[in-house]
Amino acid sequence: MEQMTLDSTDLHLLEQLQNDASLSNQDLAGRVHISPPTCLRRVKRLHEAGLIEREIAVLSVDKLSAVAGHGLCAIVEITLDHQDNAALEAFEKRVAADDAVQQCYRVSPGPDFCLVVHAAHMPDYLALAQRLFTVDANVRNVKTFFSVKRSKFGARVPLPL
Incomplete structure (x- = not known):
């Protein structure tokens, strides 16, 4: 299996999602300064590559x-x-x-x-x-x-x- 390369946009997406995975695609795209379609495509790729295992709610x-x-x-x-x-x-x-x-x-x-x-x-x-x-x-x-x-x-x- 080929190793995936991450650019700074991917790293920023991962950082934002670690802090708040409930962000809408629109808000996430705005925080990372990319278009919503590009954001959706990149996040899907990060999921498919297994870099994002799952999204959960952290309970108190x-x-x-x-x-x-x-x-x-x-x-x-x-x-x-x-x-x-x-x-x-x-x-x-x-x-x-x-x-x-x-x-x-x-x-x-x-x-x-x-x-x-x-x-x-x-x-x-x-x-x-x-x-x-x-x-x-x-x-x-x-x-x-x-x-x-x-x-x-x-x-x-x-x-x-």
Whole structure:
């Protein structure tokens, strides 16, 4: 597959979309100083190339927790007994399918995985730990850090503008 080249217009489009993906095509074109048809064509190309994976709404966990729970955020380090590719992929697939797991990273050195999970409260976290870690005979060690304050949260990738 041929590698895509990005020019400054593409980078500016990506930057604007990272900040606010809800912009209309007209507004996005105006911010990047291109015509709306050109903007639409370029954004479509960026999607098709996989540079834009998806567009989502980022919810306020702090405000939502008062209404719907999910007030407990944990960063969990997982070490497996067996690290062969099949074991790593099986664990990764199982945690990725669980709605409570917001992020999953395979890491090295140290633990095999770092997860970011959200739960309504401690009993909810304990149920998550039981279904994802305790029942898996290949999980050797679980180390959990509970967030007391979120100082920064984002998904923005710095771009060379």
